[in-house]
Amino acid sequence: MSQGTNGTRCAEEYTVRRGDSFYLIAHKLGVPLRDLLAANSDIHPARLMVGDVLCIPREEDDSPESGGLGGGTSGDPNCNTGIAPDPTLPCPETEQYTVEEGQTVSDLQIRNLVSRHTLETANPGVDLDNLKTGQSLCIPTENVPCTLPETYTMLVGETLEGVAVRFNLPVASLLRANPCLAPQDFEEGVTVVLPR
Numbered sequence: 001m002s003q004g005t006n007g008t009r010c011a012e013e014y015t016v017r018r019g020d021s022f023y024l025i026a027h028k029l030g031v032p033l034r035d036l037l038a039a040n041s042d043i044h045p046a047r048l049m050v051g052d053v054l055c056i057p058r059e060e061d062d063s064p065e066s067g068g069l070g071g072g073t074s075g076d077p078n079c080n081t082g083i084a085p086d087p088t089l090p091c092p093e094t095e096q097y098t099v100e101e102g103q104t105v106s107d108l109q110i111r112n113l114v115s116r117h118t119l120e121t122a123n124p125g126v127d128l129d130n131l132k133t134g135q136s137l138c139i140p141t142e143n144v145p146c147t148l149p150e151t152y153t154m155l156v157g158e159t160l161e162g163v164a165v166r167f168n169l170p171v172a173s174l175l176r177a178n179p180c181l182a183p184q185d186f187e188e189g190v191t192v193v194l195p196r
Contacts, residue, residue, distance in 0.1 A: 010039065011058030018050050024121050027144050029056055046151040046191070091138040095122070099135045108139065118144045153191045160186035167194055 014025060022045045026033040037045065039057040097108070105128040109116060119128055122138040131137075154163060160183050164171045175183065177195040186192065 009058065010055035012056045014054045014056050016048055016050055016052040016054065019124060020050075021045075021048060023117075023144050024124065025054065027121050027140070031056060031058075033145055044151075046153065091122075095138050095140055097137050097139045099131045099133055099137060101133045103131060103133075105129060105131060108137070112139050114139060115143050118142075150194060150196075151191050152194055154186060154188055156188045158186070158188065163192060169195060 014029065016025070022036055022040075023033060026036045029036075035057045036054070039055040043052060043054070097112075099108075105116065105119065108114070108119065108131075116128070118140055119137070120126075121144045122140050126137065152163065152167070158166075160171060160174060163169075163186060164174055173195045174186075174192065175181070177193045178186075181190070181192065
């Protein structure tokens with residue numbers, strides 16, 4: 001059993017994959033986000049890279065029955081989102097939901113009292129703005145925390161305006177916080193400073 005950067009006992013190691021974030025990994029493996037961050041304090045959350053190996057902490061009483069790490073990576077083939085399901089994403093039966101006719105993502109947020117970030121985290125690759133009747137979604141019973149990082153690496157197809165909307169920031173404040181970037185420089189792979 002290995003040790004984390006702060007001396008935490010690691011139950012297992014996890015290799016970061018494309019699309020992963022600390023939030024998504026914590027949700028996938030059923031560990032508290034703060035514990036995952038603390039066990040990997042040498043890795044800045046906004047600089048997580050594909051191939052990084054993370055220490056996954058484990059409490060003494062974690063077991064498959066108590067919702068610990070034991071069942072975290074098995075996945076649930078019944079959580080079908082219309083896209084090939086991520087085999088590492090757990091979708092407990094109690095969190096599965098079938099979209100009804102005419103329902104939108106905001107309807108589901110209001111009905112289940114969850115944030116959009118929580119739905120995005122639980123359903124990677126699903127276009128939440130184009131839900132289809134009969135589509136299965138995973139709707140967690142608890143919200144996934146959404147902390148504004150100090151920096152953000154832009155994804156494929158993102159623009160200055162897209163980042164502003166994503167983090168609820170004025171475009172002008174993003175430009176001010178990144179004086180070396182022109183508006184057209186905000187593109188895939190660029191790391192931008194997010195104003196506080």
